[in-house]
Amino acid sequence: MTTMQEIFQSLTIVERMLVFVFIAPLVGGFLSGCDRKLTARLQGRYGPPIRQPFFDVLKLLQKENIVVNKFQNFNIVLFFIFTVFAGALFFAGANILLMIFSLTLSGTFFVLAGYSVGSPFSHLGAEREIIQIVSYEPMIILLAAGMYMATGSFDVAAIAMHKKPLFIALPGVLAGFLYILTIKFRKSPFDLSMCHHAHQEIVRGLTTEFSGPALALIEISHWYENVLLLGIVYLFFAFKPWLALVLTLGIYVLEIVIDNNYARFKWQLTFLSSWLFIAAAAGSNIIVLHWIK
Amino acid sequence: MAMLIFLVVFPLVIAVLAAVLPVAFHKIRKIIGVIAAMVMSIIPIYLLVTYLDAGPAYFKLENPLIDICMLVVELFIAGLVVYISIRAKRYLPVLLVTVQSAIMFSFELTSGRGIQIEHSLFVDKFSIIMALIIGIIGSIICLYAIGYMTEYHEHYKELKNRRRSFFFMMYTFLAAMFGLVFSNNLLWVFFFWEITSILSPLLIGYRDDTPSIEALFRTLNMNLIGGVAFALGIVFLYSSSHVMELDKMLHLNKSYVLIPAVCIAFAGLEKSAQFPFSSWLTAAMVAPTPVSALLHSSTMVKAGVYIILRVAPALVNTVAANMLMLVGGITFLVTALIAISQSNAKKVLAYSTISNLGLIVACAGVNNDTALWSALLLIIFHAVSKPLLFLCVGIVQYKFDSIDIEDMDYLIMRLPKLTAAMVIGMAGMFLAPFGMIIAKFGTLIAFIDKNPGMAIILAYGTAATVYFWTKWMGKVMTIKYGVTQYDEHLVSRWEKFSLALLAIATVAVSLAFPFISSRLVDPYVQTVFGKFPVIGTFNELIIFVMLVSLLIILPLGLVYYSYINKDYVRVGLYLGGANVDDIHFEGAMDQKQTADLKNYYLTKYFGEDVLVNIGVIISLTLIFIMFGVSVL
Numbered sequence: 015m016t017t018m019q020e021i022f023q024s025l026t027i028v029e030r031m032l033v034f035v036f037i038a039p040l041v042g043g044f045l046s047g048c049d050r051k052l053t054a055r056l057q058g059r060y061g062p063p064i065r066q067p068f069f070d071v072l073k074l075l076q077k078e079n080i081v082v083n084k085f086q087n088f089n090i091v092l093f094f095i096f097t098v099f100a101g102a103l104f105f106a107g108a109n110i111l112l113m114i115f116s117l118t119l120s121g122t123f124f125v126l127a128g129y130s131v132g133s134p135f136s137h138l139g140a141e142r143e144i145i146q147i148v149s150y151e152p153m154i155i156l157l158a159a160g161m162y163m164a165t166g167s168f169d170v171a172a173i174a175m176h177k178k179p180l181f182i183a184l185p186g187v188l189a190g191f192l193y194i195l196t197i198k199f200r201k202s203p204f205d206l207s208m209c210h211h212a213h214q215e216i217v218r219g220l221t222t223e224f225s226g227p228a229l230a231l232i233e234i235s236h237w238y239e240n241v242l243l244l245g246i247v248y249l250f251f252a253f254k255p256w257l258a259l260v261l262t263l264g265i266y267v268l269e270i271v272i273d274n275n276y277a278r279f280k281w282q283l284t285f286l287s288s289w290l291f292i293a294a295a296a297g298s299n300i301i302v303l304h305w306i307k
Numbered sequence: 308m309a310m311l312i313f314l315v316v317f318p319l320v321i322a323v324l325a326a327v328l329p330v331a332f333h334k335i336r337k338i339i340g341v342i343a344a345m346v347m348s349i350i351p352i353y354l355l356v357t358y359l360d361a362g363p364a365y366f367k368l369e370n371p372l373i374d375i376c377m378l379v380v381e382l383f384i385a386g387l388v389v390y391i392s393i394r395a396k397r398y399l400p401v402l403l404v405t406v407q408s409a410i411m412f413s414f415e416l417t418s419g420r421g422i423q424i425e426h427s428l429f430v431d432k433f434s435i436i437m438a439l440i441i442g443i444i445g446s447i448i449c450l451y452a453i454g455y456m457t458e459y460h461e462h463y464k465e466l467k468n469r470r471r472s473f474f475f476m477m478y479t480f481l482a483a484m485f486g487l488v489f490s491n492n493l494l495w496v497f498f499f500w501e502i503t504s505i506l507s508p509l510l511i512g513y514r515d516d517t518p519s520i521e522a523l524f525r526t527l528n529m530n531l532i533g534g535v536a537f538a539l540g541i542v543f544l545y546s547s548s549h550v551m552e553l554d555k556m557l558h559l560n561k562s563y564v565l566i567p568a569v570c571i572a573f574a575g576l577e578k579s580a581q582f583p584f585s586s587w588l589t590a591a592m593v594a595p596t597p598v599s600a601l602l603h604s605s606t607m608v609k610a611g612v613y614i615i616l617r618v619a620p621a622l623v624n625t626v627a628a629n630m631l632m633l634v635g636g637i638t639f640l641v642t643a644l645i646a647i648s649q650s651n652a653k654k655v656l657a658y659s660t661i662s663n664l665g666l667i668v669a670c671a672g673v674n675n676d677t678a679l680w681s682a683l684l685l686i687i688f689h690a691v692s693k694p695l696l697f698l699c700v701g702i703v704q705y706k707f708d709s710i711d712i713e714d715m716d717y718l719i720m721r722l723p724k725l726t727a728a729m730v731i732g733m734a735g736m737f738l739a740p741f742g743m744i745i746a747k748f749g750t751l752i753a754f755i756d757k758n759p760g761m762a763i764i765l766a767y768g769t770a771a772t773v774y775f776w777t778k779w780m781g782k783v784m785t786i787k788y789g790v791t792q793y794d795e796h797l798v799s800r801w802e803k804f805s806l807a808l809l810a811i812a813t814v815a816v817s818l819a820f821p822f823i824s825s826r827l828v829d830p831y832v833q834t835v836f837g838k839f840p841v842i843g844t845f846n847e848l849i850i851f852v853m854l855v856s857l858l859i860i861l862p863l864g865l866v867y868y869s870y871i872n873k874d875y876v877r878v879g880l881y882l883g884g885a886n887v888d889d890i891h892f893e894g895a896m897d898q899k900q901t902a903d904l905k906n907y908y909l910t911k912y913f914g915e916d917v918l919v920n921i922g923v924i925i926s927l928t929l930i931f932i933m934f935g936v937s938v939l
Contacts, residue, residue, distance in 0.1 A: 078876055079874055079875040079876065080875070080876050080877075081875045081876070081877055081878070082788060082877065082878060082879065082880050083786045083787075083788050083877070084868055084869070084872065084875060084877070085786060085865075085868050085869075086786070087868070088864045088865070088868050092860070092864070095856075095860070099853070103849065108845070108846075108849060109843075109845075109846050109849075111748050111751070112846060112849050112850070115740065115745075115748075115850075115853075116853065118738070118739065118773065119738055119739050119740075119853075122738060122773075122777055122780070125777055125781055126777075126780060128781070129780075129781030129782065129784055129785050130781075130784050130785060130786050131880070132717075132785045132787040132880065132889065133880040133881055133882070134882065134890075134902040134903060134904045135881065135883075137785075137904045138904055140781055141778065141781075141904075141906060141907055144773075144774055144777050144778055144781075145774075145907070147770075147773060147774075147777070148770045148771070148773060149770075151766070151769060151770035151773055152763075152767045152769070152770045153766075155751065155762075155765065155766035155769060156762070156763065156766050158751070159751060159755050159759070159762045159766070162752070162755060163755060163759070168752075217881065222881055223880065286912075289767070293763065293767075297763045300759045300762065300763065301759050301760065301763075303759070304758075304759040
């Protein structure tokens with residue numbers, strides 16, 4: 015049961031970071047492949063092979079580098095670096111607040127990438143991306159607050175080693191986090207800023223002007239981010255590692271089901287519903303936690 | 308002690324010089340400005356070095372001449388207020404200043420002779436932090452003003468050139484600020500407080516047109532209300548305990564100190580533009596930019612939170628402290644939300660300032676070691692980044708004749724260096740790895756331990772902050788291929804120099820974060836609460852690594868993408884048809900369509916008119932409760 019925790023503890027911080035940097039894209043790509051397969055089955059299609067996301071990215075990397083201005087890809091590189099850094103911090107067991115800083119920074123670079131190209135579609139996508147960030151930002155902070163209140167530490171390592179089941183102390187925080195997880199996974203009903211299918215009203219939103227290698231980098235960053243997010247879900251059940259792993263995958267499947275069952279929300283609804291739901295679920299949870307202490 | 312007195316007197320000398328020397332002696336005025344800036348930056352650093360390992364030091368200074376001088380100046384100020392108010396046919400300030408003078412003079416007459424002051428002046432780590440901000444940031448802004456005011460009058464030819472009195476007031480203001488942070492004698496604190504109270508409206512009214520005069524009197528009224536509260540607090544304190552010193556006041560029995568502390572904190576709320584007083588600061592944005600940068604972002608509003616943080620330890624575990632915390636929290640959240648709906652750059656800056664001050668006030672209300680630690684760091688980081696943004700906006704205002712954020716499209720193509728400074732300033736306000744966000748998360752820890760409701764307020768307020776900065780940042784960083792208008796040469800050397808200094812300072816204070824925290828802030832927090840928060844070396848290291856890697860990657864990346872990388876094919880934007888230029892395309896039916904976008908401002912949700920009222924009503928209630936429970 016505890017072998018996973020033992021392996022984790024036997025590694026140094028740098029080793030943990032390196033493991034994340036090399037393993038996460040493989041896991042992320044694989045999960046993405048499963049996602050596409052499952053989605054296809056839900057829609058009555060056969061679907062691509064599970065390896066398909068890797069082929070896609072490899073092909074994108076070989077494409078010509080087409081840009082509208084020569085600086086646009088720099089922001090994407092920065093977005094990639096700080097997403098990976100955030101994930102590495104998390105899996106190294108570092109302070110969860112620092113992970114949030116790094117993630118916010120990477121998110122900002124992604125938005126700036128959208129703005130920097132100057133296309134109206136991209137601009138609109140970037141703005142919707144900010145609205146998405148603003149929608150989930152309170153939840154991310156309350157997540158850190160809740161975990162600190164329940165375990166007495168901001169360190170991911172300490173939270174992961176916490177002996178009591180976190181989801182019992184933090185049901186509202188978990189609910190709120192699952193709500194915004196859909197935004198972070200860029201899944202319907204919250205895939206406002208860009209969606210995986212180029213058929214929405216704003217073409218391909220933020221990524222309209224990004225192609226080839228830059229698009230591949232965005233995709234890889236997305237894989238890293240997904241693994242990081244599932245890592246956070248894992249923390250809620252970390253008292254029993256194998257159960258946690260199963261439940262985390264279960265929640266990923268749930269997100270795919272949600273993705274396939276909802277039409278896209280308007281940004282107003284996304285924004286308001288997230289803020290209200292976060293306040294009702296996570297906010298009340300934190301206040302209750304303070305009182306019963 | 309000589310250094311402290313010198314810091315108060317020296318800017319006064321410069322002020323007199325600035326008032327006496329004719330405008331025609333432009334060269335000499337500039338040289339004096341540079342010398343003044345150097346002296347005023349070096350002396351606080353000297354103080355820092357001298358007292359780096361020493362605790363607070365108190366000094367005795369007794370001289371009847373000083374008291375007489377102060378009395379004369381106070382009389383002069385009262386007379387001045389009456390004069391300008393009657394000239395403008397406004398009578399509320401006259402009433403307020405009469406009440407205030409009546410309180411102070413009757414107090415001086417009845418008990419003035421018997422007041423025993425042991426230590427009039429003092430210096431500790433907090434004073435040194437403030438002195439560094441006033442000295443360095445203040446003098447950089449004054450340097451900028453030398454270049455700026457020349458252009459200002461070239462631009463607005465119809466305005467009467469009162470530049471000499473302008474610089475007189477700016478330097479006198481710095482002197483008063485130095486006096487404020489070094490005074491231990493509460494009568495002196497009050498005296499310097501009153502000088503800033505009168506100079507601020509006068510500087511705001513510099514343009515002398517209708518909106519300026521409106522703003523002048525709004526500020527004056529509110530400052531006078533704060534002044535009345537401050538005066539009442541002092542009188543209460545002396546009549547109940549016969550104490551007139553800041554350090555002794557904090558060691559008094561709760562029952563003596565509660566009412567005076569609440570009164571002084573109230574005056575602090577007014578000066579730092581918390582709800583219900585926020586409107587003076589937003590109105591004050593009509594003033595010339597150096598005034599906004601100096602008074603309304605880095606120094607004067609900091610005097611408000613300075614005095615609140617000074618008296619806050621007297622309020623530990625009282626209802627009043629909780630009310631203070633809530634007023635700060637509400638102000639922080641509501642003004643951050645309002646800032647989303649503003650497209651006027653100066654107003655965004657004003658609301659962001661109020662919001663940050665609200666967070667500091669909330670920390671003062673929380674009143675524990677972590678909160679005080681965060682509050683001091685917030686003061687430092689805010690004092691560096693915010694003036695930088697004001698100065699950038701001030702320059703843009705001339706070049707484009709607009710301070711609307713929506714007119715700042717492609718700013719990075721027209722004024723690249725200025726935009727870089729602006730982006731550094733904005734990043735300094737809300738992004739890791741700059742110090743501000745780290746201080747903010749210090750507040751998160753403090754709030755969780757004290758009151759989780761505040762943590763929720765912080766979570767939402769931070770999200771709002773991210774919103775309005777990111778969309779502004781995106782706007783100025785938009786690149787449009789083919790825009791060739793390049794305006795950098797229009798920015799004067801003085802302005803460029805001060806921008807560069809502040810931009811470097813923004814990065815430097817974040818780099819120096821471990822030093823500032825361990826050598827300046829921790830010792831002060833230790834003297835107040837007996838302990839200080841520990842962030843851990845590993846966490847500091849990560850922050851440092853992030854900052855350094857950004858400092859390396861950004862320049863390298865820019866060089867790579869501008870000169871080295873040739874492996875790309877440039878195409879036109881996708882607009883939905885055949886492009887005509889960057890915003891027009893040939894649509895269906897052979898029509899020319901426009902595809903251009905503005906930012907969202909969400910005025911429906913975060914409109915200023917509704918939210919300000921909500922904030923005012925809530926905070927008024929809280930302030931009434933604060934006074935109610937203290938008096939009863």
